[in-house]
Amino acid sequence: MSAGTVPAPGGALLPVELKKDFPLLARTVRGGRPLVYLDSGATSQKPVPVLDAERNFYERHNAAVHRGAHLLAEEATDAFEGARATIATFIGAVPGEIVFTKNATESINLVAYAMSNAATAGPEAERFRVGPGDEIVVTEMEHHANLVPWQQLCQRTGATLRWFGLTDDGRLDLSELDTLVNERTRLVALTHQSNVLGTVPPVELVAARAREVGALVLLDAAQSVPHQPVDVAALGADFLVFSGHKMLGPSGIGVLWGRRELLEIMPPFITGGSMIEVVRMEGSTFMPPPQRFEAGVPVTAQAVGLAAACDYLTELGMDRVHAHEEALTGYALEQLGEIPGVRIIGPESIEARGGTVAFTVEEIHPHDVGQVLDELGVAVRVGHHCAWPICRRYGIPATTRASFYVYNDLTDVDALADGVRQAQKFFGTG
Amino acid sequence: MQLESMYQEVILDHYRNPQHKGLREPYEAEVHHVNPTCGDEVTLRVHLAGSGDETLVQDVSYDSMGCSISQASASVMADLIIGKTVKEAMVVGDEFLALMQSRGQAEPDEDLLEDAVAFAGVSKYPARIKCALLAWMAWKDATARALEADPR
Numbered sequence: 014m015s016a017g018t019v020p021a022p023g024g025a026l027l028p029v030e031l032k033k034d035f036p037l038l039a040r041t042v043r044g045g046r047p048l049v050y051l052d053s054g055a056t057s058q059k060p061v062p063v064l065d066a067e068r069n070f071y072e073r074h075n076a077a078v079h080r081g082a083h084l085l086a087e088e089a090t091d092a093f094e095g096a097r098a099t100i101a102t103f104i105g106a107v108p109g110e111i112v113f114t115k116n117a118t119e120s121i122n123l124v125a126y127a128m129s130n131a132a133t134a135g136p137e138a139e140r141f142r143v144g145p146g147d148e149i150v151v152t153e154m155e156h157h158a159n160l161v162p163w164q165q166l167c168q169r170t171g172a173t174l175r176w177f178g179l180t181d182d183g184r185l186d187l188s189e190l191d192t193l194v195n196e197r198t199r200l201v202a203l204t205h206q207s208n209v210l211g212t213v214p215p216v217e218l219v220a221a222r223a224r225e226v227g228a229l230v231l232l233d234a235a236q237s238v239p240h241q242p243v244d245v246a247a248l249g250a251d252f253l254v255f256s257g258h259k260m261l262g263p264s265g266i267g268v269l270w271g272r273r274e275l276l277e278i279m280p281p282f283i284t285g286g287s288m289i290e291v292v293r294m295e296g297s298t299f300m301p302p303p304q305r306f307e308a309g310v311p312v313t314a315q316a317v318g319l320a321a322a323c324d325y326l327t328e329l330g331m332d333r334v335h336a337h338e339e340a341l342t343g344y345a346l347e348q349l350g351e352i353p354g355v356r357i358i359g360p361e362s363i364e365a366r367g368g369t370v371a372f373t374v375e376e377i378h379p380h381d382v383g384q385v386l387d388e389l390g391v392a393v394r395v396g397h398h399c400a401w402p403i404c405r406r407y408g409i410p411a412t413t414r415a416s417f418y419v420y421n422d423l424t425d426v427d428a429l430a431d432g433v434r435q436a437q438k439f440f441g442t443g
Numbered sequence: 444m445q446l447e448s449m450y451q452e453v454i455l456d457h458y459r460n461p462q463h464k465g466l467r468e469p470y471e472a473e474v475h476h477v478n479p480t481c482g483d484e485v486t487l488r489v490h491l492a493g494s495g496d497e498t499l500v501q502d503v504s505y506d507s508m509g510c511s512i513s514q515a516s517a518s519v520m521a522d523l524i525i526g527k528t529v530k531e532a533m534v535v536g537d538e539f540l541a542l543m544q545s546r547g548q549a550e551p552d553e554d555l556l557e558d559a560v561a562f563a564g565v566s567k568y569p570a571r572i573k574c575a576l577l578a579w580m581a582w583k584d585a586t587a588r589a590l591e592a593d594p595r
Contacts, residue, residue, distance in 0.1 A: 043445065380481055380510035380574065388446050396481040404482060410508050411482050439446060440455075440511075 025336035027329065032420045034060040034325075046390035049428045054208055054236065054369050054416030055394050056258045059322075063261055066321035070314045077310045079287060093313050096320035097303075103323040104253070105244035106270050112303040113311055116267035117235040118158040120254035121202070123269055123306060124231060125162040126282040128200070129169050134280040140229075141279060143199045145171035150193055150201045150228075152177040152185055153406055156208050157399045159233040163202055172199065179406050183207075183359035185214040190222050198228040205237035205253070209398045209414060210359030211342070211369040213237070220249030229275070235259055239418070240338055240367050242331040251275055261326065261419075262319035266312050276302035283308045326419075334419055338368035341417045341426060345370050348430040354442065355433060358403075358412050368417035371398070374433060376442045379413040385436035386413075391428050448564035449571070450511065453519075457558070458511040463521035467504035471589035476581040478573050483509030485517060487581040491529065494595040498529045503582060512562075512571050517578035519558045529586060535559075536579055543572050 032038050035058045042048050050058060070092060076085035078093045094108070101108045114120045131141035143149065149163045153176055167174045175193055178186045185203075194201055201223045206213045220230045231252040237243055238253075239260030245253055252275075257266040271279070281288060281299055285308035290298040299305045326334060343363045349355050354375035360366045374382050383395035394414045397404045404411060415429050437443020466473075470488035477484045490502040503521045507514060520539075524532040539559055542551045547567035551560040565575045 378510035380483075380512070380571070384449065384568075384571070385446060401482065410484075439450070 025333075025340040026422065027333060027337045027419055029422050031329075032422075034062070035420050036061065036064075038420055042390045042392075043388055044390075049389075049391040049425045051415040051417065051421065051425060051429060052392045052394050053239075053259070053418035053421075054398075054414060056264070057239065057261050057418055058420065059263070059318075060261055060325055062325050063263065063318050063321045067263060067314045067318040070317045075314070078313055079304070089313055092317050093311065096316040099320035099323050100268060100316075103327065104238060104270060105246050107273070109303060110245075110270055110273050110276065112269040112271065112276070112306045113316055114254075114267040114269055114306075115265060115312070116256040116258070117233060117254040118162075118256075118267070120252075120267050120269035121159055121231065121233065122162050123282045124252055124271075124279075125166045127279045128166055130280040130282065132170070137278045138280050140275070143170045143172040146197060147172040147199045148175050148195070148197045149173070150175050150177070150198055150203075152203050152214070153179050153402050154185065154207045154210055154212065154214075155202070155204055155400065155402075156233060156235070157401070158235075159202050159204060159231075160402070163200075173197075177203070179210075179403070182361070183210040183212050184365075185212065187215070187218065190219065194219070194222045194226060194228060196226050198223065198226055200229040200231060202231040203233070205232045205234040205243075205248075206240065206367045206369075207359070207400070207403075208236045208369060209371045209400045209403050209412065211367045211371070212360055213241075213365045213367055215365070217247075217249050224249065236367060236369065239326075241335040245270055257315060257319040257322065260319075260322055262322035263315040266315035266319050268319075269306070271302070273302070276306075279306075281305050281308070285309055287311070329419060337419060338417050339363050341421055341423070342366065342368045342370060344423055345415065345417070345426045345429065348426055349433065352430065352433055352437075352443075354437065358407055358409065369414060370416070371412040371414040373409055373412055374436060374442075377436055377440050379411040381440065382413045382433065382436045385439055386429070386432040389428065389432045389435065391425075391432045393429070449568065451561040451564065453558050453561035454511065454515040457515035457518040457522075461514060461518040463503060463525065464506070464518065465504060466506050467502060470502070470504070471592060472585045474581050474585045474588065476577060476584065478509070478513070478577055480573065481510070483507075483513045483574060483577055485509070485513070485578050485581050487517075487578065487585050489582065489585040489589050491586070491589055491595070493528075496528065496530055498590075498595050500524050500527055500529055500532050500586075505578065505581070507578065509577065510571075510574055512565055512574040513577045516559075516562065516575045519561070520578050520582060523557055523559060524582070529590070532586075533583075536583060539579060540576065542566060543575055 074088040076089040078090040098108045131138040230250045232250045234255045238255040253270045258264040288308040358371040379395040473488045485507040487505040492499045492501040
């Protein structure tokens with residue numbers, strides 16, 4: 014699809030009956046109005062197969078995995094490791110490269126703290142060491158989860174944080190790629206899809222430059238894995254993180270994918286049971302990855318639920334999911350763009366862009382826009398969306414954000430545009 | 444629509460025509476408060492006069508950025524407490540806080556709160572309570588600092 018064109022509404026869309034798979038979407042909200050859920054960028058709703066998978070695990074197979082000599086422990090371990098394999102396949106990886114965490118935030122912290130811990134680990138951890146004179150590179154469009162851990166790592170180690178700026182039209186400014194990513198760079202951490210702007214930066218280009226100078230690359234894929242086909246091998250990254258709850262899965266589970274040879278030499282972050290090889294009073298040795306990074310009894314039913322979500326999405330086809338959201342986004346950009354006083358914060362074309370549309374409405378604060386929408390049953394997010402520097406960059410206090418997923422349709426976009434007009438009417442600005 | 448119960452005419456009036464807005468001299472303390480969930484900000488100064496129980500809120504000046512509720516609340520507050528003693532103003536502040544935490548259940552004291560009773564509807568929306576309280580919390584903080592620096 015070429016830049017700026019709007020696809021014929023309906024052509025690429027998933028069937029509207031899909032909504033029936035999501036029990037919550039059938040409920041009503043304020044004043045008995047039907048719910049229009051446009052906040053999937055924050056968290057997604059769950060289809061019946063995911064709820065069933067979790068419930069079935071608890072009803073039939075629940076036990077602590079990787080321990081116990083009984084049948085249930087065996088079944089639970091099989092379910093857990095089976096889930097790992099399903100999730101690995103979903104992103105083109107192998108099971109040994111999938112580390113279960115709490116969420117994308119924890120996955121990023123895992124790598125950041127492993128880099129701190131490398132200072133006192135053996136010589137094999139050299140690759141992860143950072144200190145004064147070294148640089149970590151991020152971007153101005155990062156979610157706080159992919160910014161604050163790196164600020165903190167720099168503070169702990171004396172390394173320097175640098176960042177890519179943004180262009181006026183919401184893209185990553187790569188004009189200084191070769192100077193920003195240089196021989197001093199140890200790691201480049203960037204988003205695979207902005208949770209505010211919707212922008213999908215050319216991560217392959219950044220990864221290629223990072224490779225030239227021997228820097229590691231971590232991708233925050235919390236907003237991409239749920240919405241587009243992702244093949245880790247093709248991206249050129251070393252690490253990739255995402256959360257289960259944003260992709261139809263349960264809350265409480267996230268993933269760190271890492272290249273096997275790097276996970277092999279990476280020091281642990283959280284330590285304790287399950288991740289050890291031999292423990293003596295004087296000291297301990299650790300399991301190979303992924304177990305080295307999974308201390309404690311893991312979140313098992315959630316892993317099973319996330320695998321069910323991957324199966325559900327695979328059945329829909331991630332290409333179709335992407336096309337569906339592209340069609341909705343194009344329609345939303347067109348519908349919102351027509352309203353006088355509405356300013357889209359982010360790319361105004363669907364090229365290299367996901368289904369997150371942030372905007373401002375002249376003379377109405379986003380909190381007030383959100384309040385009117387809520388009154389109409391339309392659930393959006395308002396504020397800085399955990400990416401405060403983006404607001405500063407574009408000189409705005411906050412935005413209203415609509416984000417789409419498989420269960421949204423064109424009438425949801427109409428409800429959004431209608432709600433914005435009603436807000437203008439209510440506050441006397443439209 | 445239920446919106447009118449939150450956005451009372453009084454609130455919209457203060458939002459469109461904020462009272463006492465702008466930072467002024469003299470002042471004994473200045474604070475900067477933010478609402479980290481939405482990014483609303485207020486910079487607020489207090490100027491006190493007199494001493495002891497008769498210490499007076501001579502002026503409250505502020506510069507703020509935010510939603511209609513936070514803007515209107517700052518304006519209503521300044522209107523309400525300028526000219527009162529610190530002691531009286533604190534009583535009003537506590538009553539307003541109680542109203543905001545009431546989830547729409549409180550019978551506000553109109554003699555005490557005057558225009559601020561218009562915010563009763565806001566207390567039904569947990570996400571907006573912080574908006575209504577932003578300026579009040581800033582004022583309490585600034586006053587505490589002013590009194591700490593000079594106990595009068």
